[in-house]
Amino acid sequence: MTGDLGEVVKPYLKAGYSAVYYDPRAAGFEGLDDLATVDAADVDTITSEEPDMSDNLTPEDAARIKAEAERILASEEIADMHNWILHERIVTAWQMYHEEMWRELQRLGIGKEFAVVQQNRMWRENDLLEAGGMPPNEAQKIAEREHLMLAPDG
Structure with missing residues (x-):
């Protein structure tokens, strides 16, 4: 998110997370940290667990992606929200x-699974941005750009 909006967004990240945490529409979200954990986190040192696609993925990365995709699709509420047309796109x-x-994704047998995971992450970020006050069309545009990689590089 800081890649799109810059460092100026950092002071608002915890507030956006808190808004989603208390949003009734997020009641079915799995894996949300409690607010004490979020409050204790240092925004400057938080690193993502998402694999860096600029390097080769390890078999451990592939196993984690497969497990996350399976969890997403096993959750009835999340699976019902998964947009299969967008998935194919x-x-x-x-x-x-x-x-x-x-x-690389095909080599590891996780091409479609990674698309499931990235779409889910895109929708979660979209919800966070909207909860933070961003207009829905802008929130979706930023979340898609951050997670879906629909456009050519460069």
């Missing part, structure tokens, strides 16, 4: 515009 864009990444 993601896969097609990756095949066309991010060939090296797609080959």
Whole structure:
């Protein structure tokens, strides 16, 4: 998110998270940290557990992605929200515009699973941005750009 909005967004990250935490529409979200954990976190040192696609993924990364995709699709509430048309659009864009990444994902047998995970992360970030006061169309645009990689590099 700081890549799109800059460092100026950092003071608002915890507030946005708190808004989602208390939002009744987020009641079915799994894996949310409690607010004490969020409050204790140092925003400057938080690092993502998402694999860096600029390097080769390890078998451990692949196993984690498969498990996350299975959890997403096993959750009835989340699976019902998964947009399969968008899913195919993601896969097609990756095949066309991010060939090296797609080959790596295919090598590990997680191409479609990674699309499931990234779409879920996109919707979660979209909800956080909206809860923080961002207009829905802008929130979706930023969340898609951050997680779906639909456009060519460069």
